[in-house]
Amino acid sequence: MAPIVYTLELKSTEAREAVNRLVASMSNRQGFYKNVGEHLLNSTADNFRLERSPEGIPWKRLMPKTIAKREKLGQVPITILRARGRLAGSINMVATNEETRLGTPVPYAAIHQLGGEIKKKERQQTIYQRYNPKTDTLDQKFRRKSKSNFARDVTVKEHVINIPARPYLGASEADEKIIVGIAEEWLLSENPDFK
Template sequence: MAAEGIRIVVDDAVVMEALLRLEQRDRSNAINAIGAYLVTATQQRFEREQGPDGRPWQRLSPRTANARIGKTRRGYDHILRVKNRLYSSVKYQADAASLAVGTNVDYAAIQQLGGTIKKPARRQTIYQRYNPKTGDLDQRFVKRSRSNFARHVDVAAHSITIPARPYLGISDEDRAEILEIVADTERRSLAGGGR
């Protein structure tokens, strides 16, 4: 996970008190179990397309849904999971005193928090197919290698607004599970079955 970027701190007195009751070795085991659980819980939020508060993510814009990926239309399904890069990059780092869950993907913060990206004006080359027999120019863009016609176009400055689609954080269910992990670790420790 990147050292820079956004930071969401969860400082829960009940969880911290429960962790402090554990011996150092057991605390480390509990923190690692909590980290593994939170990675899974975060990935489930991607699958359910909802934030830690249970609210559904904003639907994709029609423009995004109609974009092409390969030969097919992107569609409205699988928000933030077309290629699963962000989904599969969620990891945790733990030591005896702290736990961090996050990702080092460069666009992760804007997906979590939302925001506006300002795109400057630019000149770009687009590639198309021209049929010299009929004089028709196919309006779809193609890869350069499949093109027989190229032209330069000016793209005006514009902005793209991305809505917040929070995936990091702790829900009430997560908090209950974290407390259960700590209690389970404590029970094993008291029974002499610590790891």
């Protein structure tokens, strides 16, 4: 798994041509790109809060198994991609005179943005349980080592975990129109006579 950097390329030909024309007239592009980055940071935060892609498509719901695991760990059980807030809180922006880039150093960021498979190799693992000597029974529930009085090694077979794509980085059509507006405003602030 790898971190991800998203470089925005406007999908709309009309928006792309308008921004390129406006940017070509700017003397200080970094300020414009910084404003675009700040807008996209806010838009990305909205995507996490609303649990949807930049295009407004709802993310796939959590599996009941995931919700149960989170509850057991004391995490928020139903929020998608925000069990601890690490990914959502790590989104950062870099603005230069040439571009705006959004990204995150979180190792599992790319697989959540793009989806994919995690292939787990067969491995040995120690599991911990409770043994009741009075009834000579073994409780099948797994426990923490500190709450266990019985341990055994088991083989966990090779398996694949499928992670659905839940895109959070990107720009919607509305974002693209806002970016054109940001370019126009920036150019007017630099050159009040520009039309």
